[in-house]
Amino acid sequence: MAERPEDLNLPNAVITRIIKEALPDGVNVSKEARRAISQAASVFVLYATSCANNFAMKAKRKTLNAGDVLAAMEEMEFERFMEPLREALEVFKKGQKGKKEVSEQRRRDKEKKVDCENDKSREEEEEDGEEGPMEEEQEVVEEEEEVEN
Amino acid sequence: MSDNNTEKDERKKTISLPISRVRLIMKSSPDVSSINQDALFLTTKATELFVQHLARASFNNGSGRDTNTLSYTDLANTAEENDTFHFLTDILPQKILARDYLKSLEDMKEDEADL
Numbered sequence: 234m235a236e237r238p239e240d241l242n243l244p245n246a247v248i249t250r251i252i253k254e255a256l257p258d259g260v261n262v263s264k265e266a267r268r269a270i271s272q273a274a275s276v277f278v279l280y281a282t283s284c285a286n287n288f289a290m291k292a293k294r295k296t297l298n299a300g301d302v303l304a305a306m307e308e309m310e311f312e313r314f315m316e317p318l319r320e321a322l323e324v325f326k327k328g329q330k331g332k333k334e335v336s337e338q339r340r341r342d343k344e345k346k347v348d349c350e351n352d353k354s355r356e357e358e359e360e361d362g363e364e365g366p367m368e369e370e371q372e373v374v375e376e377e378e379e380v381e382n
Numbered sequence: 383m384s385d386n387n388t389e390k391d392e393r394k395k396t397i398s399l400p401i402s403r404v405r406l407i408m409k410s411s412p413d414v415s416s417i418n419q420d421a422l423f424l425t426t427k428a429t430e431l432f433v434q435h436l437a438r439a440s441f442n443n444g445s446g447r448d449t450n451t452l453s454y455t456d457l458a459n460t461a462e463e464n465d466t467f468h469f470l471t472d473i474l475p476q477k478i479l480a481r482d483y484l485k486s487l488e489d490m491k492e493d494e495a496d497l
Binding site for chain 2: 240241244247250251252255256257259262263265266267272273275277278279280282283285297298299301302303306309310313315317318321322324325326329332348349
């Protein structure tokens, strides 16, 4: 590990913003206090990682997973984080799935294009009846014309 | 105001700390070989919750409620008094005046001389 020690700090600007959001408006947080909280956060990450890693090792797994992190929170007596963490994870997973679906959709569209070229005449009849085609369909039409030419 | 609140609600579900930095800190732990995406996300989110919790707990117990400030001493007191934050005592030591420290050094020397 050749990283510089400051690489193990979290960015001060973000930490400051999170602190400000947690406290009532107008509270003054001393520079020393901000630095201390930031260091405490790094120690928290290490402590949580080490706890979670113990759970993974007990289960003879090499990769830390979500269950290990949640178990670590319980062990560290931060049970209060577990519910918000579960909720956040669900949203995060949905976001990931959303991204996947978008790329799936793109892939399907591409396949459809290929199908269109193979099955040109039938598609053409269908498209004649459609007004105001979507952008992607327009692309398909253009491509078909190229093929015909 | 309502806009502000929905923005805050949104933020509850997402993360603002950089995931790559959190991964670097996690990987600096020698036993850790690999971390999956969900575990990385959860640790990052947990760190944000931790920062908020530490700040709130210290402010609410601290002396700064009248002056509207959060000081280092408030944090050091939280680490000392609150069991869940006890793992922070090494990184958040109580402040001690130089003359008190020198005095305690003197006392220790005297104790050793007595032996």
